[in-house]
Each structure stands twice: as structure tokens, then as C-alpha cells.
Amino acid sequence: MKHRHLVVDLGNTRQKMGVFEDDHLIYTDQRLVQNLDLKVWEEWRREWDPHRIALSATIQLTDAQHEWINQNKVVQANNDVNYPFNVQYHTPETLGQDRLAAVSAVYALYKKKNVLVIDCGTCITYDFLTGDGDYLGGNIAPGLRMRLRSMHEYTNRLPLVEFPDEFPWIGQSTEQALQTGGVGMAILESKGFIFYLKENYGHLTTVLTGGDAGFIKKYLTDECDVHPDLILYGLNEILKNNEI
Numbered sequence: 001m002k003h004r005h006l007v008v009d010l011g012n013t014r015q016k017m018g019v020f021e022d023d024h025l026i027y028t029d030q031r032l033v034q035n036l037d038l039k040v041w042e043e044w045r046r047e048w049d050p051h052r053i054a055l056s057a058t059i060q061l062t063d064a065q066h067e068w069i070n071q072n073k074v075v076q077a078n079n080d081v082n083y084p085f086n087v088q089y090h091t092p093e094t095l096g097q098d099r100l101a102a103v104s105a106v107y108a109l110y111k112k113k114n115v116l117v118i119d120c121g122t123c124i125t126y127d128f129l130t131g132d133g134d135y136l137g138g139n140i141a142p143g144l145r146m147r148l149r150s151m152h153e154y155t156n157r158l159p160l161v162e163f164p165d166e167f168p169w170i171g172q173s174t175e176q177a178l179q180t181g182g183v184g185m186a187i188l189e190s191k192g193f194i195f196y197l198k199e200n201y202g203h204l205t206t207v208l209t210g211g212d213a214g215f216i217k218k219y220l221t222d223e224c225d226v227h228p229d230l231i232l233y234g235l236n237e238i239l240k241n242n243e244i
């Protein structure tokens with residue numbers, strides 16, 4: 001009989017789900033977080049009848065959701081479960097569950113390599129795992145849409161500009177300056193961090209995930225892998241490493 005796992009990644013913008021059958025991702029779905037409802041989890045559970053369920057959540061859960069998690073023996077990607085790498089973050093109890101799932105995925109996929117995960121979601125998170133299995137930590141930076149929106153919201157006169165399909169490196173209008181400042185300069189931040197890690201740790205594999213990964217990849221000259229379902233794979237790994 002096939003072993004089926006349901007995994008759910010609840011981010012600040014979107015909720016992503018995946019179904020694994022014997023380690024193969026056979027189905028994915030996503031919903032905007034605004035339409036969050038326990039009914040969605042219940043539908044997924046009924047439809048897929050999983051043996052086990054894993055969850056990462058970066059938003060506050062409701063009492064009803066907590067109850068559902070307990071009833072269904074859901075494994076959550078928090079500090080209470082086992083990881084095959086050394087978590088060297090000084091506050092693992094406040095570490096994002098999506099980040100632990102991301103590191104779980106690259107630990108399994110890129111054995112013995114130094115890996116930087118850049119999760120380009122609501123926030124951009126940078127997480128660094130060494131080839132010796134030490135997760136040293138990383139950084140949290142504003143996401144692309146957040147950067148565009150905050151310049152409008154924190155100033156008196158700057159407009160809210162559209163997310164650009166393309167941008168010039170040297171902005172020549174207010175709109176372009178904001179668009180390039182918002183998204184282009186964030187890309188240089190990624191390039192700068194990749195450069196820093198290469199200088200200090202030698203070899204580096206960079207893996208991009210999250211809603212804006214494809215966009216950022218287009219402008220990164222450094223070689224990197226885009227893995228849209230990385231967090232889902234990480235949650236499946238966490239299920240394999242933790243009996244409940």
C-alpha cells in the first residue's frame with residue numbers, strides 16, 4: 001500500500017499544500033491566506049485521506065486550528081521536533097517554521113554542500129546550512145511587494161507603483177526609481193550575500209523558493225536552483241524524521 005503524506009505551508013500571503021505518495025509529490029494546491037478557513041484543511045484531509053500530516057505556519061493559528069492539529073496528530077515544523085542538522089540559531093523557539101522546513105529540504109537534497117536558501121515570499125528569508133550539517137542561521141529582509149508598498153505608506157508623496165515585469169538598472173522617472181529601488185536593489189542584496197558567503201565559506205549552492213523566486217532568478221547572475229515546492233519537500237522530510 002502506498003504511504004500518503006499531506007503537507008501544508010501556511011505563509012503570510014499564501015497557503016500552499018502538497019500530497020506526497022511514497023516520497024513523490026503527486027498534487028499541489030494553494031490559496032490566498034485571506035480566505036483562510038478550517039474547512040479547507042478538512043476538505044484536503046477528506047479528499048486525500050493521508051497517513052500523516054505536517055504543517056509549517058508563520059501566522060497565528062486560531063483555537064479551532066489548534067484543536068484540529070491535536071485531533072489529527074499533525075507534526076508541526078517547530079523547535080519540539082527532531083532535525084538531522086544542528087540548529088545554531090540562538091532563539092530556535094521563535095525561528096520561522098517555514099525556515100526550518102526549507103533547511104530540512106536542502107539538507108536532504110544537497111548532502112554535504114554549503115547551501116543558501118533564499119525564500120522570496122512576503123519577507124525574503126536567507127538561511128545558511130554548511131556541508132557539515134550546521135544550520136548557522138540567516139536573515140529576514142523585506143519582500144519585494146512589501147518594499148514597494150512601504151515606500152508609499154511611510155512617505156507623504158511617493159506613489160504606490162506597480163510590480164514591474166522588467167526594470168532598468170538606472171531609474172529615470174519617479175516610477176522607475178521606485179520600481180528599481182524596490183525590486184532591483186533587493187536583488188543586489190541577494191547578490192551581495194551570496195558574494196559574502198562565497199568569500200567566507202568557499203563553495204556555495206544557492207536555492208531559491210517562494211512567490212518571487214522566478215522573478216529574482218531572472219536577474220541573478222550567480223548560478224542558482226529554483227525549487228518552487230521546497231518547503232513542501234522539507235515538511236515531508238520532517239514527517240520522515242519524526243514519528244508521532
Ligand SMILES: Nc1ncnc2c1ncn2[C@@H]1O[C@H](COP(=O)(O)OP(=O)(O)O)[C@@H](O)[C@H]1O
Nearest residue numbers: 011012013014120121122143144145210211212
Ligand atoms: N497574486 C498574488 N498575490 C500576492 N502576492 C503575489 C501574487 N503573485 C505573486 N506574489 C508575490 O509572492 C509573494 C508571496 O510569496 P509566497 O511565497 O506566497 O509568500 P508567503 O510564503 O509569505 O505566503 C508576494 O510578496 C508577492 O511579491
Ligand SMILES: CC(C)(COP(=O)(O)O)[C@@H](O)C(=O)NCCC(=O)O
Nearest residue numbers: 011012058094095096121122123140
Ligand atoms: C520571517 C517570516 C515572516 C517569513 O515568512 P513568509 O514571508 O514566508 O511568510 C517567518 O519565517 C517568521 O515569522 N519567522 C519568525 C522569526 C524568525 O524566523 O526568527
Ligand SMILES: [K+]
Nearest residue numbers: 119121123125
Ligand atoms: K519567506
